[in-house]
Amino acid sequence: MAFELANSRLRKHLTIIHKSNVLSITDGLFRETVRAVPSLPAISGKYDGVTIAEQLVDSAVYRLFREPEIFDVMVAPNLYGDILSDAAAALVGSLGLIPSINAGDKFVMGEPVHGSAPDIEGKGIANPLASIRSAALMLRHLGYTKGADRLDVAVDQVIREGKVLTPDLKGTSTTKEVLHAVLGKL
Known part of the structure; x- marks a missing residue:
């Protein structure tokens, strides 16, 4: 690989x-x-x-x-x-930005580098961008390059604008607000 x-x-x-x-x-x-x-x-x-x-x-x-x-x-x-x-x-700038995939010959699993972050579960402050980028990595691995590129561009736009960011990036937005901002860019 x-x-x-x-x-x-x-x-x-x-x-x-x-x-x-x-x-x-x-x-x-x-x-x-x-x-x-x-x-x-x-x-x-x-x-x-x-x-x-x-x-x-x-x-x-x-x-x-x-x-x-x-x-x-x-x-x-x-x-x-x-x-x-x-x-x-x-x-x-944050663990909340880093995606990863675990890929083998017969499987692929995406996850943020930070894992499940159980210490902040349910608080609405987890940065969803690493999860979204992990999904993009999986799509790319599976041959869906256009979809992966669209996700990456949407995440990049949200980060560059800097208006809707979670606390790990010095923002005040919730997990859902950041997710909706990315979906809005799609």
Whole structure:
């Protein structure tokens, strides 16, 4: 999946995130497995244009804050992915903005990076934008690019206008108000 995503991007750049200098067996296996993908007989040559880089997870977090432009597609074990996605959320202003999908060969599930946020359940202050963007990621993954683009544009418009935002973005709007603002842009 990481190679497919990297191959579809302009830069065609994939960074393997690991800590194999300390976790030599588990992270070493992860690192070697990712590096072996392009040479698998069934896909040989398919990812020749993808540049592969590596970064230790602690250094990756530092560089994500200092030089975010060096990264394009990152592939990491779950723990490191959770850490990196939360760090990336700080760069854009809120966990409530960051979507994710978990995709396999036979399934795809979208969810905000922040998960279900049970600590604010029922308070009407949860930012719905990460959930909406997760739906857009799922649509894109399933081949519905136009619908995904429409959702992304609507979310972008609401954010740029800055009138209807939840408290995590220094706004005073409720979850439903932000949702209705996005629906209005559609």
